[in-house]
Amino acid sequence: MKIDIRQEAGSFAENKDVARMLRETRIEPALASEEEIILDFDGVEGATQSFMHALISQCIRNHGPEALDRIAFKGCNPTIRKIVEVVADYMQEA
Amino acid sequence: MRIHLPNSAFLGNIDSFLRSQDLTEPQQLIITANRKWIAIHPVVLAMVAALGQNAAKTVCEELEAASKHYLERMGLFAFLGIDSGISIVAHEPAGRFIPLTRVEDSEGLTRFLTEMVPLLHLAPAEAEPIRYVVSELIRNVLEHAETDGAIVCAQYYRKSNRIAIGIADTGVGIRQTIRRSHEAPTHLEAIRLALMPGITGTTRQEGGTEYNAGAGLFFIKSLATINRDFFLLYSGDAFYKLLKSGAKTPRLHSDPFEDRHAAKEGLPSWRGTVVGIDLSLDATASFTELLDSIRETYTTTIRERKRQKRRPRFI
Numbered sequence: 001m002k003i004d005i006r007q008e009a010g011s012f013a014e015n016k017d018v019a020r021m022l023r024e025t026r027i028e029p030a031l032a033s034e035e036e037i038i039l040d041f042d043g044v045e046g047a048t049q050s051f052m053h054a055l056i057s058q059c060i061r062n063h064g065p066e067a068l069d070r071i072a073f074k075g076c077n078p079t080i081r082k083i084v085e086v087v088a089d090y091m092q093e094a
Numbered sequence: 095m096r097i098h099l100p101n102s103a104f105l106g107n108i109d110s111f112l113r114s115q116d117l118t119e120p121q122q123l124i125i126t127a128n129r130k131w132i133a134i135h136p137v138v139l140a141m142v143a144a145l146g147q148n149a150a151k152t153v154c155e156e157l158e159a160a161s162k163h164y165l166e167r168m169g170l171f172a173f174l175g176i177d178s179g180i181s182i183v184a185h186e187p188a189g190r191f192i193p194l195t196r197v198e199d200s201e202g203l204t205r206f207l208t209e210m211v212p213l214l215h216l217a218p219a220e221a222e223p224i225r226y227v228v229s230e231l232i233r234n235v236l237e238h239a240e241t242d243g244a245i246v247c248a249q250y251y252r253k254s255n256r257i258a259i260g261i262a263d264t265g266v267g268i269r270q271t272i273r274r275s276h277e278a279p280t281h282l283e284a285i286r287l288a289l290m291p292g293i294t295g296t297t298r299q300e301g302g303t304e305y306n307a308g309a310g311l312f313f314i315k316s317l318a319t320i321n322r323d324f325f326l327l328y329s330g331d332a333f334y335k336l337l338k339s340g341a342k343t344p345r346l347h348s349d350p351f352e353d354r355h356a357a358k359e360g361l362p363s364w365r366g367t368v369v370g371i372d373l374s375l376d377a378t379a380s381f382t383e384l385l386d387s388i389r390e391t392y393t394t395t396i397r398e399r400k401r402q403k404r405r406p407r408f409i
Contacts, residue, residue, distance in 0.1 A: 010204065012207060012225055012229070014203075014204075014207065014225075014226075014229040014230075014233070015200055015203075015204060016233065016305065017200055020304070020305060023304075045218070045222075046222055046225060046226065048226055048229055048230055048233075048310075049230075049307065049309050049310070049313055050229075050230060050233060050306075050307070050309075050310055053302070053305075053306075053307040053309070054304070054305055057301065057302070057304060057307065058304035061301065061304070078382045079222065079381055079382050079385065082382055082385035082386065082389065083385060085385075085389060086385060086388060086389045086392060087307075089389055089392070089393045090291075090292065090301060090307070090309075090392050090393055090396055091301050093300075093301075093393050093396040093397055093400070094292075094299075094300035094301025094302075094396055
């Protein structure tokens with residue numbers, strides 16, 4: 001399953017309500033059914049840590065670090081990539 | 095309430111302005127100003143506008159300062175519902191500013207962020223950290239302040255090539271938010287906790303809740319630290335001000351009191367939260383490099399805190 005982040009959250013992904021909606025309605029159900037998920041950041045210029053936290057933190061908490069084996073982050077620019085890494089890191093330390 | 099707009103109040107010298115406020119009798123706001131010149135940071139404007147929106151009556155003395163048109167241009171009098179009688183040229187070519195704006199909800203924030211970048215004439219690399227900071231700060235207000243929005247304005251200063259941003263709200267303040275999950279005997283201690291990575295008022299759990307990580311203010315303070323910018327947080331009777339670091343390569347600290355800073359208590363008590371920040375556009379560190387430093391400090395802090403977990407007491 002692929003989620004087009006630009007289409008859902010715009011070119012600056014900061015709306016946490018959108019992130020939470022995507023996680024609850026699409027990412028979590030896909031993880032529960034052991035489906036592969038592609039979060040497509042093509043065309044997204046920036047994202048906040050808050051957005052990324054609302055998007056993926058609970059997946060890591062609920063499913064363990066293995067959640068990251070089933071989620072692929074596509075088309076991330078260097079900044080978005082770092083933000084994904086920050087959230088993934090601290091959630092695995094927590 | 096009485097506010098005197100001084101000759102100069104920027105983040106470096108704002109202490110005396112904060113001390114001078116009279117925040118008693120909130121039903122009326124009286125504004126006076128320096129008679130010769132008024133040069134103030136956007137955070138001062140945001141504070142005055144925030145106070146004015148809650149006052150039943152606002153009175154502003156007739157301003158004489160040569161720079162009074164700046165207050166009109168930033169929308170202060172319109173915001174306060176006062177006819178200043180000051181006329182301005184609507185589209186000054188040098189104008190790189192965002193007038194006072196109230197952001198009330200998530201959709202309003204998205205709209206504001208979209209409009210902000212062209213208003214400040216920012217190049218993409220310059221826009222990145224500024225958009226980030228404004229988004230996180232306003233979202234904090236919308237989520238935690240329990241009030242009808244954030245008041246924000248910003249100004250570009252050509253001489254120092256920096257953007258100054260001010261955000262104020264008249265909500266519950268940092269201490270009340272933090273105390274839902276942590277002990278904060280004073281407003282200053284609450285501010286300190288709010289600036290630490292992984293501390294949020296929504297839970298004691300490491301990593302935060304599914305919606306809040308307790309990272310936003312730490313990210314912003316880190317950005318200011320690395321770029322040697324001022325950052326002010328004022329809530330209740332206390333403020334914390336990050337001072338410019340003299341170090342060649344500033345280090346990030348999880349405890350804001352380990353940064354070069356000024357902190358004061360016993361100020362006139364601000365009901366809500368005020369944030370002021372200066373962001374230099376000459377910043378040497380890229381946003382991506384900064385995120386590397388934040389990642390390291392953040393994960394180390396959580397690891398250390400986990401080591402310090404309470405042990406069972408056997409007696």
